Amino acid sequence: MKAQNRNAGAAAVVLLALCAVPFLSGKFAIYLTMRIMLLGIFAVGYNLLLGQTGLLSFGHGAFYAAGAYGLGLFGAHVSTHPLLGVAVGVATAVFLALLVGYLCVRHTEIYFAMLTLACGMMAFSFFWNAREITGGDDGLIGILRAPVSLFGGIRIPIGKDGQFYFFVLFFFALSVWAAHRIRQSPFGLALAGIRENARRSEFAGVPVRRYRLAVFALSGAFAGLAGSLEALLESNARPFMAHWTHSAEPVLVSLLGGLSSLAGPLVGSAIYIAMREIIQRFTENWMLGFGIVLLVIIMGFRGGVTGTLSALFRKAAAPGEG
């Protein structure tokens, strides 16, 4: 109970801090915070698959891209309403995730990873080559941020970054809350069971493949949400969103932050984006700097940053309790 209260308190503090960002910091910091939140949404959903269920996917960029293209195409041909667009983006991503998931969930481990990689790259190749629909390698450009009109004719403008920030923050908070609920739910426990021992889960009566498919689609929904928000933020949708190098990002930040907690991928996202930015201010050789930092983190913090820190806390707290 105590730990729960503490976590809730920490979440409230972070939320408040995030709310304060647009009032206290410069435009670039607002922008970077938005990028961190987008990657956070992507990763926190992805970690339901990797951390909670134990499946390594290298194809989630495809769902991210599906979200972006879904919103972009819907905006170009039907309606520029951002909420509808996001909904369409998420729906597109889920649809694609169900399709890909159906083919892949029979496999596990590296074979699952390679199959999702293959599917993701097929999607990449589709977005790249279907020029009539997707604009080829240029992508969809000039996606608009129309005002959000709600029932009763209220129109909330999101055109400026300071306004759009809260649009992103809303979905970020929603995603983190949803991921938290999923982790605490019966469904989440069943997923953890599959991660721990898939065979035994079957003997517990759990239809393992169907659960895998469900969580695959669910994490695809998070990816689609992040993708559609990025399409609004950057005004474009690009094939590279589906490329495996982009699919590797949530893997990287989840590992960086720690697989076993909700906060892990979020902390990882913040570290990843902030670190690259900081390194880039000192040197053009950011790849070298970032590579070395990665090495240190993997060799030094085996359980990810959050895992190692919480282990340290536990150690520090243990003598007092004893």
Added chain:
Amino acid sequence: MPEPLLATQKLSNHFGMVCTARDLDLRFEPGVLTSIIGPNGAGKSTLINLLTGHLPVQTGKIRFRGRDITRLPIHKRVRMGICRSFQVVNVFPELTVAQNVMIPVLARTGRGWNPVRSLTRETAVLRETEAILAMVALLPERDTPATALSHGDLRLLEVGVALAAAPTLLFLDEPTAGMNPVERARLLENIRGLARGGRTTFVVVEHDMDVVFSLSERIIVLHRGEILCDGTPGQVRTDPKVREVYLGEDVSDLFRYEEE
């Protein structure tokens, strides 16, 4: 004859050149506590693996309550009421004892799909979990991760997870291996009690002959994938073929459990 719980028809299985099950025709009647014995490599585990879906059936048929389940996936058999425990402990290592037991309870009650409701609100599930933990005497360890349990407690948990699926037919693969005598006695008493309760029919693979003969109403002796003998403990004890196999050919097997 009443409808059997489970029946096999010419069930066979080969690993390469080795035959681990040959044309097995078996019937399991409701409420009859059955033991399967036989020397190492006799095909006991293979038989359980085939019946529970762990191994795909190569030839032959399996019927459960009259329904063909030969090709049914594992989780569906479990939902129909066939479950098992494992010889080597096979639980969810990083989860707590309570969570281990909760998974099959959730699956059985169909509550495992809810992605938003907090687990702490699933009161019915929690109550049932506690009942099962009490049954296997693990209630005090409910919040311990499985990896931190002693070997004996792990064995109890193994049986607990199997029981939590509330099976009609439960295969226990050497449930007491590695237990101390106290734990063993308690577990056997539980099994006896549950069997008497009538909801679950037990089929036990055991090496400890004391256990087998004191517990079972029926004993099946397997040898090289074939049924050597099938009858009451009295019939098996006096069967010359069984004596030959156990005493003449593979004596060491009788002492195997003592070495562990």
Added chain:
Amino acid sequence: MEKKGMNRRQFLKLTGTVPLVAAAGTFGGWLAFPKGLWAATPAIKGPIKIGYQAILSGTLAGYGEFHKMGAVMAIEEINAKGGIAGQKVEMEFRDSTTKADEAIKNARYFVDSWGADYLAGIDSSGQALALAPVMAQLDRPLMVTHAATEKLTEEFVFKKGVKQIFRNCMPTYNDGHAAAFIAKDFPAVKWSTVSPKYEYGFTCWKMFQDSLKGLKPSAQFVAESFAPFGTTDFRSHINTIMDARPDGLYSTEWAGELISFVRQGKEAGLFDKVKYVMFPVGAAMDVLEGLGKDMPDNIWVSARYFFQYPNSKENNDWVARFNKRWKHYPAYVSETAYSAIYAYKAAVEKAGSKDTKAVVAALEGMEMNSPAGKRVFRKEDHQAMYDVPWGKTKSDPKYPFKVMGDMKVLPAKEYFNRPPFEGPGTTPPFK
């Protein structure tokens, strides 16, 4: 982490300036009439900050290095002569990678965090297009120095009115249309292509076809093979072309991929079988130097600048200075980077302000001299009009690589698309 750093820095800035202002006794006035205070300061406050980005990692990293040489040289020269309007020039150079989101992040960093007055660079067309809407928001002039897509200037600058964007390098018009003007004089009828499998490759090939059909209705297009980005093995593509037995081969492959393509084509005897070969970006220094003597002779090449043209004092001096400074011949991106800095200098000094609106107005229609010759920024689409040469590769004992012979120079206005970029009479050939 980032967030806190920003806060602290801004806070320090504030605490640093406020006491000074207060001491001057204008604190109240500053609060009430900030403009009044600004008016008292000189029109252009220094230093002048230029944010430059180009590819510095991965297989195209060489391009970023060439950009940097040109830009650094320009800034060194300008600062040595007193800077722009008396203010020192500072540059920050960032790796754009090839990804659009990275380019956007860099641009935002330059403007919103570092406080850049002017942006330049950009190699990839996709990045340039993705940046366009962002530049309207950031409201700083951007000089594109490599990305060639005509959509940038035609659609975003001309049609959508993103006035902040300019381009001082050749767009696809030279790669597509101009190539056709050269090709029309060849006896070749059957044409083929091996080109990049992305918009740039598709667009140039289409421009080439359209113009050539307009100029020479007998032209036929018999084979096309598009190679994905990152192709290292062109042998199947070469087979496709050789099977079709064309008279002419047109290829907008560029950089390392062109090097691989030429080497492998040569091995397969492609250049013996196909008599007329055109590489619109074949005269890029990385390609010429990379291939050295292995570049076949008599191939028609061009580039967005070639160091032998124009044969003017300004250009020859510059090439010599560049060679002295970097021990390299200038690549075309070095020239465009160099000229991009000078274009800004000229515009700021003309406008007497570094305010975006004023600079944009000054750049529109501006004429400037540069190593590549006279450039004019077309008012409608902000595209620099200047002339680049085409020529046939030949050996020259003075250079360890092939250079251009039989140079032909077409006036840009003959083959550049014309506003309003829609309808008849906007694409060459013009009557």
Added chain:
Amino acid sequence: MQSYVHVILAGLSSGMFIWLVASGLTLIFGVLGVLNFAHGSFYMLGAYCSFTVLKYLGAGYWTGLLLGPLAVCAVGFVVERFFLRHVYRIALPYQLLLTFAFVLIFDNLVKIVWGGGALSPPSLSFLGGSIPILGRNFPVYNLFIIAVGPVVALLLWALLEKTWYGRIIRASSSDREMAASLGVRVPALFTGVFVFGTWLGALGGGLAVPYVGLLTPGMGETIIIEAFIVAVIGGLGSLKGAFVGALVIGVLSAFGTRFFPAFDMALTFILMGGVLMWRPQGLFGATR
């Protein structure tokens, strides 16, 4: 006919080339159980080192091919001894992340040392040139590559199946503890295998110098994905599978580029997806 033969030849040479890279990857995975994402970097380093020996030190091609990969072996040794050794037991994603960090580092180091621009080697004096096959020229060097592939495969097979070292390696890969209890110095053996795998990758890089005709920082990233695909199609850890997989990928993508250009970007992935659907363990993988 001419076209088909040349497409097949092009496919064979590119397939053999992928095999050279995939062989080291597969060997390391088969024995050490590590998926080495940095294998592409060894390929790149092999190419750059061979090129340096060839061009700047003025030594011949064969000297470059001999010395270049050997220099990379030292890098492989450092990577294994000081980093990978400590993470054999961690989960696959961490292995990938660790080796990915090396990819970033090596790509950047190559750019610092050799510059970002593309390097292109002078053409070979021998093994250079082309010979006509059915009236169309085919490079001699590619025929050489087509021959080198099977030779390397045979040598590997002989090493693993016919020598005492091979038996030790196979024993250690199937059961580390058992091998250790028999007195095999498993860590040293693993270092040796890793360095050998590194050498194979670097050799691929050295051979690539005249084949691709181009060196760029980042050149390892395309090839490593292809090598991964080949290794997975063949069955992870199976050298025979990698060999066959490389041939299949090489020839089919050559045909794809020639006859189904619309799919050429996705072709290898479609192939891999198809194989995994049909045989999840790959063509020659052990059933799980």
